[in-house]
């Protein structure tokens with residue numbers, strides 16, 4: 215079979231994004247029934263009954279005292295930071311995270327300080343806290359990248375020595391854990407994302423998990439403009455209220471999650487088997503604890519014979535829209551890079567590993583999932599066999615990855 219970059223027919227006839235929503239037929243049926251109820255009750259938003267039910271279900275699921283549900287994880291992070299009084303100073307975040315983790319620091323008046331990562335877990339390296347310590351440091355904010363839990367016990371210990379707050383971006387970590395401890399399990403506030411591409415979705419949405427009832431109450435006020443009573447505004451709030459329609463979708467999805475996780479686990483297992491023999495393809499280590507298997511990153515090592523970007527370009531031509539999460543790292547994103555005189559400060563581990571990473575789809579649009587895995591893996595094997603030509607094509611004909619016109623996720 216000829217590779218698409220050399221004129222062959224693409225492996226997939228339609229574009230195959232990485233972040234396809236995961237929605238089962240029975241989830242849709244339950245959702246429709248719940249929506250009917252929303253209209254019967256005629257309660258559309260503002261602390262509605264379905265929002266409360268979702269909050270209860272989540273606090274039980276994550277074994278925390280409080281789950282505060284909001285419109286997205288970006289606002290969830292903002293509400294925690296405001297409620298914790300973080301409005302100046304510096305906040306350590308790993309460079310390998312979604313850009314919102316950094317942006318929110320600036321939105322509340324703080325400055326993100328980008329830290330290097332452990333190349334094996336892809337998470338914040340706890341030793342970075344000491345290296346980056348400055349007097350106006352106020353918080354450290356790790357991310358559980360791809361649901362592999364950051365080393366929170368060590369991070370919390372280091373943070374304590376410097377009197378820093380710890381807040382955790384658990385956007386990827388729904389139903390993930392390490393040694394039995396999942397989001398919310400270490401006693402620091404953590405926030406989840408329910409964006410359409412995530413393991414658990416409410417179209418858009420997010421939640422904060424905390425055991426602190428005062429913090430939860432404050433965040434519930436903040437999400438509703440700061441109202442503490444009918445005519446009493448106690449704080450500079452914002453509108454971060456989840457609608458009943460979104461909460462209904464969340465409630466409808468909950469009963470499907472075990473089966474969803476199992477489906478994705480089989481995809482992971484199939485990839486692990488079919489990619490094992492391909493020279494230069496290294497797999498990510500998910501053996502730490504429970505994972506939701508939403509993401510399947512691989513690393514294109516030098517021995518593959520073609521660069522990661524050449525492989526990325528070739529796969530896009532096959533209609534496989536693999537992604538380089540979170541390349542090039544927040545510290546190299548133009549908005550932040552230009553703030554550093556002389557350009558971004560290198561973070562050697564992140565710079566290296568983010569030059570190799572590719573995230574593969576874990577669910578497929580036009581095929582049964584395991585058939586999709588097989589086609590993609592066969593294609594990667596063919597790319598490896600043709601590696602010198604793939605690299606040459608990329609250098610001569612395009613020179614940079616053209617990731618325009620993405621229909622990456624919906």
Ligand SMILES: *Cc1c(COP(=O)(O)O)cnc(C)c1O
Pocket residue numbers: 285286287288289311312314315357383385386406407408409418419420
């Ligand atoms: C998706 C994501 C976010 C942002 O979530 P939203 O709900 O879209 O605001 C933050 N951090 C990480 C690591 C994410 O993957």
